Amino acid sequence: MAKLKYSTLKEIVYTLIQLIPLGKVTSYGSLARIVGKNPRLIGKILSENKREVIIPCHRVVKADGNIGGYKGSKSFKNIMFKAKLLELENVSIKKKGSIIKVNRESFIDLEKILHLTCKESR
DNA sequence: CATCGAACCAACC
DNA sequence: GGTTGGTTCGATG
16 A cells, blocks of 8 residues: 555544454554554554544454554553453453453454445446 | 463554 | 564464
8 A cells, every 4th residue: 555644544543443344353454454553553543543432443452353543542440441341342342351352253354345435336 | 260471553652 | 774563374282
């Protein structure tokens, strides 16, 4: 993908996130691959998101299934909140003591969605 | 499966 | 230029 401004990149990422279907999640890596950046940058962008309510940033987790952080913090509280949100959205979650993970079943490739969308809108 | 360590890419200082 | 981050992936027990 062509080089983009940081601010533009943010908008794109936010838009992409909103394309995630209910009950599904994606990884930072998938997003990164689409926009042609590295996963960590994606994480940073998500942490800086200003429209927390509008942008379902809780649908983005680590590739391992481990839930990263939320709202720029890895506090236990935030993680629990994120997990709760996912749970409410019918995402399969595995809770093991202090660590929470998302089942592979709930992962979806954003690339796939994007491809379909492009196809339909063309 | 859980833990550890090393790589990567950009932003920031 | 060096440090840091909501990561990732492969190896090991």
